[in-house]
Amino acid sequence: MTTNLGRGGSDYTASILAAELGADELEIWTDVDGFMTADPRVIPTAYTIDSLTYSEAMDLCNFGAKVIYPPTIYPVCVKNIPIRIKNTFHPDAKGSTIRQDVPPSAQPIRGISSIKETSMVTVSGLSMVGVIGVNRRIFTTLANEGISVFMVAQTSSETSTSICMTEADARRACNALDREFANEIADGAMYPAQLDNGLATVAVVGERMKHTPGIAGRLFGVLGRNGISVIALAQGALETNLSFVIDRKQLRKALNVIHDSCFLSTYQELNLFVCGTGTVGGSLLRQIASQRKRLMDERGLKINLVGVASSHKAAFNDEGIDPATYGEAMEAGGPGGAERLRREILDMNIFNSVFVDCTASPEIAALYPTLLEHNVSVVAANKIAASSSYENYARLKQTARERGVKFLFETNVGAGLPIINTINDLINSGDRILCIEAVLSGTLNYVFNTLSAEVPLSRAVRMAQQNGYSEPDPRIDLSGQDVVRKLVILARESGYHVEADDIEKDLFVPDNILGGTLDTFWDRLPSLDAQFETDRQRLAHEQKRWRFVAEWRNGKGRVGLREIPLGHPFYDLAGSNNIILLTTERYREYPMLIQGYGAGADVTAAGVFADIMSVANI
Template identity: 70%
Template sequence: MKVLKFGGTSVGSVESILSLKRIVEGQQQKTIVVVSALGGITDKLISTSTMAVKGDERYKDEFGTIVKRHHDMIDAVITDKEKHDKLSDVTDSLLNELCSIYHGVFLIKDLSPKTLAAIVSYGERLSSHIVATLIEGAQWYDSREFIKTEFKHGKHLLDSELTNSLVRHTFRQIPHVALIPGFISTDKKSGEITNLGRGGSDYTASIVAAALDAEVLEIWTDVNGFMTADPRVIPSAYTITELSYVEAMELCNFGAKVIYPPTIYPVCVKNIPIKVKNTFNPEAPGTIIKDKIAGDSKPIKGISSIGGTTLITVTGLSMVGVIGVNRRIFTALADNGISVFLVSQASSENSTSIGVRDEDATMAVKVLNNEFAKEIETGAMYPMHAESGLATIAIVGENMKHTPGIAGKLFGTLGRSGISVIACAQGASETNISFVISSKYLRKSLNVLHDSFFLSEYKVLNLFICGTGTVGGNLIEQIRMQQNKLMDSQRLKLNVVGIMSSHKSVFCRDGIQLDKYKELLELSEESCTGHIRDEVTGMNIFNSVFVDCTASAEIAGLYQTFLEHNISVVAANKVAASNDYDSYIKLKDTAMRRGVKYLFETNVGAGLPIIGTINDLRNSGDRILKIEAVLSGTLNFIFNELSSEVPFSETVRRAKQQGYSEPDPRIDLSGKDVVRKLVILTREAGYKVEQDDVEKNLFIPQNMFDGTLEEFWQKLPALDAGFEDRRKVLETNGQRWRFVAKMDHGKTRVSLEAVNRHHPFYGLEGSNNIVLLTTERYKEYPMLIQGYGAGAEVTAAGVFANIMSIANI
């Protein structure tokens, strides 16, 4: 024998109630079916009562909708005329009784708890008759006859012993299908209608299953089972196939509204498994809840949360070492019907924080201030402090007690995401770690924890990409090409949530389709730096990285804000790292303090691992003594192209056309780009330097940089003859030009130098870069790094590599 319970949504529509019929009639063994009121009817019964007691005649219209709802359902699902007419008579009789009660409430303008309990009972009484008529051969039973309560502590509580006896007596002979209205009960002394509270139909089913030693209790609802988290917040949440009774109870108590928490205890005592199934998807396996789960290795099973939390802190020096303070706190609250779901106490005993629901907060503060009025008056204790606008999160799993470091990982993960924990609590059983945060971080917390504890199918990295030019465009395409491969091979999802061009931007928390981003940008509104800042920080998304593929000083100025909001920054933009030294250090310190990353490998050498190598050397205890480098792929390309057939002006044009130079090649020709790169390398090597400290020996007259870019192109050919004369001399001497950057124990300079065929820089081809690092370990034979140092594709690849290094942390 099994017990099946169907909730309001399972009897809320024609489609669902017919699905219920198929499920029940497909059972092979004897079945007891417990049903809730039609979806939404309980709330409608209560709201209509409220209107009636206020003397609002519109309650009649609301009652009319209740009548119509039930008759419409009967007309839709009961096709046999005889059964239809008989059921309609029963339904009308019940509705007439209900109408009379409403009329009485309206006349005397009084709605006692007893009357309200009677009113809401009609929801299950009506729905159960409909379902009993619909299912072939079903026999209806009145739960008021065997579910009994007694009044204690201001509430109607189940009389378990009497109820179990009556259930066993009632069902000493069980028909193939027995139909019971859930939720409803009666007082054992007076016989007055009572109920088992919200979610009481689950409880009814559990009570019956336990009393009759059922094979299984099935809870049929509108979800596939318990989820690892709320799927409305975390789209990647999935169904948990198995839970222990303890894990299910913890999840239910902390907001997972799959089943009513008291449901678990009666069947748990009898070791009867609970199956949670979906009426709308009966083929889905659902979740099974039982005592022991074999082969279970996951440290946590799920994450649940409660919004609308208020934290009340009881504090005072008189609490230290005084016996009975906590007893007074909880007794006072219990006497006033206030439930506490979280307690956190300092070991010094001078403060206790309790979590209550927002709606109980005002009363709780009043009760506690009254309880400790004398202590507050004398200054031995302080008035109660209440902090609202909070949320409580719980991570649940019985295996946490066998896994060291779960709490450390939890709080470390939250800290790196910039989320402060206001209070926390963990029981000695280590099944549940609960903590309180600001409610504005609830979504972010749930996502980052779900991702961190491998409850998500993929680890997610959320990217904001600023700049859609040659580098940014290549990066977006590289990400698009790699997305599926990374998901398959590394279980990594690169989720691009923002793309910004020079004047427009598009943002989407769920991710932007990268093959359509250009069209989306075209359709978006005009954007500005302030808008970008507000959108990126306002999204408050977890595991996020801002990727700057621009050369904008304004965008670089946003890095500090992003890092302060625990958003990592990957920059191809050289402005920030070469800006004044104090700003550079502040960015790096902020990233370290906030536990995020500020990476700018492509600032020097495009995709070459120059900065990373310097950092690795220093981190291993080595010291950088000298740096000699050709750092401008543009200038190297220009001087390699220069020949008797190709004049200087033409080489500059080719560098621009082939994407090696900056949009304005004067930045490269002026040496500014190399100066910035040298400053960055020198700083990464551990020396304090500013751009003005670099000695500059340039090869282009200053007047070439005056005026517009168009004027520059017009004047440029005037330099060709001079360069050709000097080139011939170099050729005769077996030398080549290289624009060299040097650092020697912190002193820096850049200059155009002639190198002979024995120098490592002589054979440098195309736009390649080369760096020689002389260190305390590499003194006699400097370390050499050489390769492509310019080009949008390799720069984008270097940016991509920085992104991946964050993903792999």
């Protein structure tokens, strides 16, 4: 009888002939370079696998890697004949070799494959527990219907069995199973078959997974941190194939994050959304542009700028935006604003995402809960969230912990100085913060260091603004509000429950000058110059200097202008520097001192960059 061998017939015929002839090797010429670590249409960084075992090739083929017809492998496998895959259109490519004696791969995972169109049928019921023959009836019924199954997952309690198949077969499978178990369903001992559509199946394959601890933990950990829920999973005792079912909408993200985290990618990737392109944001983007190649070459980290936004303009591209020319992308990218930013980040649903806030906007800070809940890490130069109500601060920290992502805000205090990280290290190692004394406003320190007979207060404040040390509205600095926020953040990170209103304020600029419009403020500020000059001369005679000091002691906080005598650590604080003294149970007699630049776009941007590196864990 003459018959058509169907799909893969030529491959299968060649395999049979090679086996019968005892060939040294079977060559299969096709339209791809060989087996890839993943689908290159989804993961551009996927690369050709040089060699893999027969079982690895079979697993990858069965789960969607359409390189060769799966039955082709068996005839030559039993004769231990290697298969070489070559590309007809790219004959110089090395291709992939399938053989038994494959050198161990550098990584435990050889490749990732997936089936996009997956339906899952679940048969369940309390009467299934301990009953012999239930699964036989399930699979006999499906076989009689000509339905092929590619994954099975059963609970250890035997109360349910889930079967994965193509969507074309799923409804027919449900109907057949309901007929088979009609009596049990009528009695309430079993439930009607449950059908779940819109799913995808992912298979992680590799011989080195066998007896290698931690593979599953690492895999599911990274999926969880990226907000990808596993619906069902299966792994045989051979430990060479770990398969799981997820929502189809998450497939692209899942494949990318697995490929990246399991070292199948050349680089670990971090996808950034940067909001705010002013002095700090602009400096950060320049630093990223200048350091990007070095990080790839020396640290194996690839930073992708996938979104950049201001209040008026924004650009988004999941393939990346050149940080050196982000301005051009924003011009062509459409309107900005918080709502578009939120929508684009959630819709793009990119793996290993980090939102970087270089603004001082309450609207942008209000996005943090939503982003963290969707497994997007947040790096904030914006102080508003961490200094908002304690309830909101605690909720953000808790959400980040629960979602396995980061909420980092080192630059909220001291620009690039490692103040918050140091406090966290002390607390986490069992120390307790007893007292905090600090000069935390680079702006005010610059102002008081600039005062002289030739430079009155009003001129010094204007210079601080022009040199980028102050906020665009310097009243935020002069009112002490900025220092209050910083002290609140430090106290909270030290383990204290404190609100901004709990901080006592001793201010040096009257409310009648701080009130009104910004123009009115500039008009009124010179009225303080004469008194400040008189007091400055007195301080110089007494060998004292002004410092705006934040203090946390005995569970209470205060900020205010203090006269610092010669010999005090704060006396010689230069320029816009910050300084902090931490008295702890371990550092009681000699407090820990941290000092350095506390303001300026470049150092603040560098601190933000350092937080981004902390998210990457390098």
